[in-house]
Amino acid sequence: MLHVQEADPLLGLQSSGFRYEERIRSIEVFRFDQELTQRLLSNNEKDSICGYLKLSGNGFRGWGEYRLPCSSRTFDLVGWASVFMNLKGLDVAQAFQLVQEKEEKWGRFRKELAESTLLNCVPTLRSPVHLPFPKEHIYFMEHTDSYVSF
Template sequence: MPIAIPTLDVHPLDVLRQCRITRIECFRFDRKLSEELQHGDDSYICGLIAISTTTGIVGLKEFEIPCTSLKGDFTMWAAPFQRMKGMALLDSVDFTQQKRDIWGSVRMELIESALVNLNEQIGKPCVQFDRAYLFEHAQAYVSF
């Protein structure tokens, strides 16, 4: 069950300017959970990306990426997100736009969706996600 944390009484634009990314976590779900989510289809890799900030706001995005989009291992695939750690939210949006051609559409859509979710959480009660459950069902985990 999620735990509600009080919201900040700050203008959303101020949050975007002052809030910084403190951690980016990428969970690749194990085969069992992936198969449950995909109803037996194993042509996609399932997981979740979480972007945590200095204000306690967390942006979450579950993903299904085609197995063919993952060149190398999951850690190397997620490694480009590391450069976003410490950035202000406004800067991170600009940064991702600059990397569009290098990162490719799948990676871009994933990180942009997590940033959109993070933006949608501004002014709402912060919700903690269940890391214990995710670790129990993770085949791979990367944290920056």
């Protein structure tokens, strides 16, 4: 689910037409319900937790998918996702820099999730979109077990 590019993501932010001033205004984290989790994962991963991280601002948005192994039936989504609050109010370049600085504190997994979500924001920062919510994401929202927004 999580795909992170090895190249320096900040290099792509140097092109003309990039809207540097746009800030991250909304951070949402979705945890899928068991029905959707079981559809998405193989039998040996059924105890995993999966969902989306969404970052958005004025005319841009980016999505990142996560899958966490979980041995416990209880999972504190708010506590786990609270590190992403630090991204709110930052532009994408600042957010990339913060994520790099926080790797030790956040852990590799949350760092890579934030990076992949920020990379997913870049195309819409070049060309703002004000499109309706994609239908497949509406389906995912209907199958959300828990949700947090910052």
